[in-house]
Amino acid sequence: MTAVLEATATPPAETTRGAFRSFLRHRMGMVGAGMLLIALIVAVFAPILAPYDPYASVRVTIEDIYRAPSAQHLLGTDDGGKDVFSSLIYGARVSLIVGFAAAAIALVIGGLVGIVAGYRGGWLGSLLMRITDFFLVIPDLALQIVLVAIIGPSLGTIIFVIGILGWTTTARLVRSQTLTVRERKYVMRARAIGAGDGHILRRHILPAVLPLMLANMVLVISLAILAESTLAFLGLGDPTVISWGQMLNYAFGRGAVSAGAWWALLPPGFAIVWVVLGTTLLGTALEDALNPRLKRHHLETPGADVARDRALAPLPATAPGDASPILSVRDLSIEFDAPGGPLRAVDGVSFDLRRGETLGLVGESGCGKTTTVLGILRLLPPGGRVVSGQVWFDGEDLLGLDGRALRTFRWTRLSLVFQGAMNAMNPVRTIGDQIAEAIRLHTPGTSKEEAAARVGELLERVGIGQQRAGDYPHTYSGGMRQRAMIALALACDPDVIVADEPTTALDVMIQAQILELLSGIARDLGMGIILVTHDLGVVAQTCDRVVVMYGGSVAEENDAASVFASPQHPYTQQLLQSFPDLAHPDRALRGIPGTPPRLDDMPRGCRFAPRCPHAFERCQVERPPDYPTPAGGRAACFLLDPAEERRT
């Protein structure tokens, strides 16, 4: 699945460019930016925009107080006979100055604390974080009131007080980001190069932390503006400057309510809401775009995993008896939703699996092998869809089953062994419990004792031993966990097991143990196994048949002996040449030049043509169908077309 997403290659949000692009798509963020920009313009050009200078002293008569809005005074006058509209415009200056200055202080403190705590860690980090926690639980407003009351209300004091109380969220955010980046492999690599702390902080940590701090700063600004308004409203604002909170304070304190002078109350309130809303919208959008933790998955669009209009083909004719396939995949195609239109990850894949047979599905990452089996099991991730084809299982079309029928089917007849056994187990329940649950879920009426007996039997079968049934997954080693996964897959005695890279990330010795176990199961229990792997050696040693996939379709299929002895498709040939063989250590290995095709850029003709040494004109324009090979298999290559015989 990762390969599928990778192939679509949208730049990750980790690059600034990608983040900027995703920000532009954020409509609310653009609205917020616009609102803030208007406030900024008003503040900067206040002397030009305001019809009166609110700081000029004027002679006031009793008629000038609380005058209703008129052409002369657009928003009326306040308790001092001053023009409300002009005060409102000048108020923007104070609010924004306090907002930006306090946020800058908070950012410097928070950034420093966060980076030091995250990068240094240890006792210093713990101490800094405890201090942060302490500041976080203090009721800000109460402390601000006390501090301003003690120091005395001036613009400088207010900025300072808001700043030193507003850094905690920044510190926590920066620390967590620093911690993540510090553990990254590229920081380790920089250290191995010989880089000191200064270099790592400057070149690796800061560029990763700064954008996040920027987004956070916008949010801190909005909080600071709100805090300033609150303080001023409570009468703790700087009496020598006009701010929106101050205007509200005067209006409330000096009879605007009883005079019915709504024009003295509503506009400053509206202005505060305007700026705070604008900065919050902008800040949230920036955080969405820049904070990787908050990023939502763009593929998370729920929908049917099988397209309703999928093309149907009749059930393949099969002869009854042991040789008839238990599983027939016919012309299976799977697409994923992507911003630029659906991408076809699997294109017309067909193969059969007979009872008791082990089938190897091989190919490089991104070739569609995992997607194919997920499609067969109907476990495609959201956004993925079978668009055509059938999966016949013992005469029944799996793709036609509805939810409930599918669930019973899935574990009793067809089960799965995942790649990461660690993540497939519930860590807070014992292994025995989890296997028993699967048994009782699918065979209602099984008593606890029967289930426990079966669990013991299964654990013995996979070589764990029944005495470990009561242990939790974390006490199991990697190999043991994979064995437990296999026991779980065997729980309901299925006909077919799909094993997706069951031994990747395991040591060779453990791999040998697991493969021996799987072969034994196939032999003794007569189960069909589909083994998905990139390891040709594993295939050679465990599989009866091999399906080689490339670029979402089948390149070649045959029995294992023939595929390895005389590969027919150039891709299979090259893959074998690049694979190390311990039996012939002197054979020089050759990689396949070029890279596998991307899903959004599939070659028009044969998918392997751009990397194929034998490609000719026809390969560039036409998709090769399957041709029979001399050894009784099939391969999708024009070299096998009898009409092209002269070429071979």
Next chain:
Amino acid sequence: MTEQVLQVEDLVKEFPGRRSLGDWIRRRPARPVRALDGISFELRAGEVLALVGESGCGKTTTGNLLMGLLPPSGGRVLLNGEEVGRLSGRGLQRIRRSAQMVFQDPYESLNPRMRVRDIIAEPLRVHRVGSSAADTAARVERAMTSAGLTPTGAYLNRYPFELSGGQRQRVVIAAALALEPSLLIADEPVSMLDVSIRADILNLLSALAKQQGIAVVMITHDLSTVAAYADRIAVMYMGRIVEHGPTRDVLADPQHPYARALLSVVPIPDPTARRRPVILGGETPDPSRIPSGCRFHPRCPVAFDRCPLVDPPLFEVGPDHHAACLLVEDGPRDRSG
């Protein structure tokens, strides 16, 4: 005679163990984990040594000690005649220049915010190598050419996400080559790459050794990937080298039972091959409880009464070929055994 680049003498590394509740109650100190228990080897310029073993055998710890990323608990590492663990400050910086590392995961080990040009120039900046911008550019160009990133212009301004796995690993290698090191430590350099690309990266590393005389230590769990590329193989088990010799001899005639077992289970891409895999039961034991005598005896298929008592040293079993097993005390076993 080619010059000796690396000498490792009786290297030991212990990590402080976790104190269990039982230890705490009995006021016992924590049991240290002996990740490396006295390993020695030498490496000449242009030589490729493969350190092979299962996870937990100490091969990655060895790599970190060679790079001076961890201080040794005992023994010493000499790089071009200078002792790595003893140096600090400038001396350590100088050593770091001559030993460079290629990491396992090319997807993770490149900073996604940096361009290829800056990634490869980073080591030069760190060590203040490069007298001018033009000199730095020339060195970057040279490293990229050596790493097969040509034409260089096509890669210089790309970001890592625009490159394939193989190209990324070449960028990692180019960054390591920028300082013209005499030792390259490659920790599982291909295990995260697709099969079709592995051969190219391995060919590249072996060409760097042969053509530029760089000594290469390849750390891997996969014997088959190094078989065609290493000059010598050292098989490690629980912090010790249990067998060490020329690749051809070790592969054709392994003397230590662990090396034999390990070789016998490596999958071979030939379904008709007739093999007798020796599948060892269980898993590598806990390194904080190293078994007495020969540390392999609890899993050894041919252990006898002396094995739990005697800790075998490396015995000579052939030219430059040694194995730590009591069965070869008096010379090599025959191949049928």
